[in-house]
Amino acid sequence: MTMHDVAARAGVSIKTVSNVVNGYPYIRESTRTKVEEAIAELGYHVNVSARNLRRGRTGLIGLAVPELSLPYFAELADSVIRAAEERGVTVLIEQTGAVRERELEVLTGQRRMFTDGLIYSPLALGPEDVDALGVDYPMVLLGERIFGGPADHVTMSNVEAARAATAHLLSLGRRRIAVVGAHAGESVGSAALRVQGYRAALEDAGVPFDPALVGEAGLWHRATGAETMARLLDDGVEIDAVFGLNDALALGALHTLHARRVDVPGTIAVIGFDDVEETAYSSPTLSTVHPGREQIAATAVDLLLARIDAPDVDRPFQQVVADFSIVARESTLGQGAAPQVLPR
Amino acid sequence: MTMHDVAARAGVSIKTVSNVVNGYPYIRESTRTKVEEAIAELGYHVNVSARNLRRGRTGLIGLAVPELSLPYFAELADSVIRAAEERGVTVLIEQTGAVRERELEVLTGQRRMFTDGLIYSPLALGPEDVDALGVDYPMVLLGERIFGGPADHVTMSNVEAARAATAHLLSLGRRRIAVVGAHAGESVGSAALRVQGYRAALEDAGVPFDPALVGEAGLWHRATGAETMARLLDDGVEIDAVFGLNDALALGALHTLHARRVDVPGTIAVIGFDDVEETAYSSPTLSTVHPGREQIAATAVDLLLARIDAPDVDRPFQQVVADFSIVARESTLGQGAAPQVLPR
């Protein structure tokens, strides 16, 4: 079942079939109809492999994320797929498990050949890996492991958003705000930037920074959030609020606080970061930072397609920072409070 | 940069390069080395489009799910990707949004041309759509919308698992067990089967079935679970337990119970279905059915690859039912209780 068959059936040349299929405008209406009928009768579909071979494109873009079982990345993938679909391309998802080796492998692996470009969200890479990012295909970076890398870059307002989240806790009168999820010794990366925003907010409010309030957590999962929260409580430091550097951590912290029968937000208020859907349904519902996921996805796809469509133009690498907002829910406002989006 | 270039560089024929690339065994060691060096020096990669065109295969399999932002499907996708990776194939995810029209479209759409087969998890299709499933490419069905369809089928033990979940609630002395998520007038589909299991368990225990306890919910999201729970409470029927037909519904129900300050499990015990990661961290942690997700994923990929590898053999269509277990957590055992996996 090829264009030949359709052409034979419609009594035209193969090229005419191709023209019809590709929406070439200068075709006599009667010819077009004939061809379309033949296509319908035969149930013909173009062979994508042949088209790709000829065009030198696949119509597929890659999306590399740590893992889909992390709700933030599942929701991000959802958004990227939708954005890509609107623009007529298909997304091929790769999971790296946030393992450095696998993150590097993604850049050169077999699957790259399937795709015209890559939206890449590394978690384990560090500044020492900047060179690896100098790939010869279109790529858009997500997140903030690497700055000034040789690629377009879409990122969140980590510092400002963290500052606003912390400011929200401060505005409620909290002064002993713990952080869950810090990465010691890291200077780039979401952890470092969000802690930086946290410290900036403390400074704004004239509240001294207390290192004892900073809880480390390598992986940003619920489990590590729960453990870190437990550790902070066991340490006996005074705490009246918690800033989870992402929602999974905050939800883990909530889990521990619940297990220990600590009143949230009565005794300890909690805020997260990401606004995954789950935060609107946890008990209590979780205040968090809404990072503009849809915007990030759409922008990333647009930047990538721009590179794909004009591979030779060397436009300077762009860096786009998405908008954010603070969504305050029960975990800071109190049980029964209606959620509210805070003005910036 | 093609095999020709590599061949020229290595001083061999293009065919020899092809042999090396494809691991053909009868190659002189020195030749292989020469070719490999040329490949490395030139940074050559095979052109997947050309290979696919020639082979008539893509090495890609499709996975159609409602949406990745539903944790169950995100986790399922994760498992399928891993299983596929172990077997050397790549997964292309499609989202249908659980919209019937889009679910049908997936079966015939452009993207089918990218893939060698499809793992298909429809949610909106009904028995009237069985015919649409008679596709001419390898397909494995997930879930239970359609039985006896013309395809391999991997499914959960819906009836038995629901029966066991209900039996667990009964064993705790609960007698007024509400259901959240029923679909009126449906006779196939997870909802119908799980309600059937629920009723079987009631019967086993000699507890009369009360239709007033059955709460409808079209979509199985947290939001609809929350609404349905609210409706049941507003109706004023006596309730001492809730069976959410999936975890999202149960978590939504938990949300409502928390909002109304109902003690769980003191006043009302809750159990869900799916064992998504979130259930281990909710407050209280949620008892649920562990449906053997990994097994489902691995089995589906195996069945699909078997069809792909031997397209002409017409093996009868298989139906595989995955194992399950009940994971009891705080929402039935009480706060602070350690999770336990119940024997069947």
Next chain:
DNA sequence: TTGTACGCGTTATCAA
């Protein structure tokens, strides 16, 4: 063990 030559289904060029 290696090379030659053809064809996979499309699209692009150019002529008609």
Next chain:
DNA sequence: TTGATAACGCGTACAA
């Protein structure tokens, strides 16, 4: 407005 024909890059008989 349409058609003939040459690539696109690779894998596979078949020959050497």
